[in-house]
Amino acid sequence: MEIKEKILIVEDEFIVANHLKMILERDNFKVIGIASSVTQARNMLAQQKPEWVLLDIILQGDETGIDLALDLIKSEIPFLFISANTNHSTLEAVKKTQPYGFLVKPFRPKDLLVMLDIARYRHGLENQNKANVNTIEKQQLGFSGIIGKSPLLAEVLSKISIVAPTETSVLITGESGTGKERIAHAIHENSSRKNKPIVVVNCAALPLSLLESELFGYEKGAFTGAHSRKIGKFEQADNGTIFLDEIGELPLNAQVKLLRVLQEKEIERISGSETIKVDVRIIAATNRKLEIEVANGNFRLDLYYRLNVFPIELPPLxxxxxxxxxxxxxxxxxxxxxxxxxxxxxxxxxxxxxxxxxxxxxxxxxxxxxxxxxxxxxxxxxxxxxxxxxxxNTIPQQADLQSLQEMEKNHILQVLNSCEGRIYGPEGAAAILQISTTTLYAKIKKLGIKMEHF
The missing domain is CATH 1.10.8.60 (Helicase, Ruva Protein; domain 3)
Known part of the structure; x- marks a missing residue:
């Protein structure tokens, strides 16, 4: 059988590392090595370039997997995180490196392989997007009702043109009123499902007691008032698209069932014994920061990465x-x-x-x-x-709030000013910020901080 991509495992727990190796090799991936520290990983990378890196966060030595991720970004090597650490600060740091996935320990072999399949597919789409970015004209696309010529909108349209013909799940993010539903319709209208229905569900507008019955339907007699069978939204959208607006409002028990639909492509009506296969493309949207919801325990991490195969962020007006x-x-x-x-x-x-x-x-x-x-x-x-x-201005508006990147830049500048630009040593900026000097230099470069700023 044909060997798939070459993978480097960076994991300091011997049992976990060998478990990963066994799963990958059984699925015909080639594991080129196991590193337990960032230094060891760098040495291996200097000898052989893998197609993917599986990366733990807490490793042997002073540097973390996030430090190594910055190297991988420069080398254009795609990577995925595998970690038991899911606190808010860790997830924020991980998000900035833009990994292709995040798997929480402990995990099932199936979870790892599914995450890798999604990551490989998404990476392929991004490469295709880069190759085609200058060849697609807005006039060739059926984007009715999407108005504007700004570069930010053109970038959104380019992403739609790449993802629309595929079967990929899409997560649309952006502030309220930015047109997320219009973008969902544009994706559907430019897909092979365009002659089938697109079913819109506002997760925030449905009472908790009705949510599951609306999504999955119910059998006659399932509860008081259920006088006949009801077909749920997923069955209505069979062979078409379902648009789950305000997905961040979905309760955890409904998230579990949604995850099953994504994984198994099947549903069960309430009080039903029959498993029903459905062929539905899922487009979700939210104005919430789902990474924060994950950190707070309000949104499942596995569902987040299932939905976030192809993210499209809409700019505010x-x-x-x-x-x-x-x-x-x-x-x-x-x-x-x-x-x-x-x-x-x-x-x-x-x-x-x-x-x-x-x-x-x-x-x-x-x-x-x-x-x-x-x-x-x-x-x-x-x-x-x-x-x-x-x-x-009497109420804090979204426009008045700083982005995380702006907050990080201002904080680093404040620390650099306080220590007169010193980076090394016990009184240097890296020590005060409690990060490695390598990480600090990478952040200074990424944030565009120059010597004259401090």
């Missing part, structure tokens, strides 16, 4: 302001009526639209244009009622 005018004109045309033939915005109104921060994103702009049409007379909108900035 404030980061694509070059699209605001086109979007506003689109909504103006959409809501114009025979009685309200408004054709344009005054220059003053356009300036106000462009300078506003849009905490409610595209949905807020849409509602604002619709309301403005009703309140304005004539053929031009000359007045627009934007919420006061002073009112908005």
């Amino acid at each position: 404030r980061e694509r302001k070059e699209d605001i005018e086109e979007l506003a004109r689109y909504f103006l045309e959409k809501f114009a009526t025979a009685d309200k033939k408004i054709k344009s915005f005054s220059p003053k109104v356009l300036d106000r639209l462009l300078s506003y921060n849009w905490p409610g994103n595209i949905r807020q702009l849409e509602h604002l244009v619709e309301r403005s049409i009703l309140l304005n007379s004539g053929d031009q909108i000359t007045q627009i009622d934007l919420p006061s900035n002073t009112v908005l």
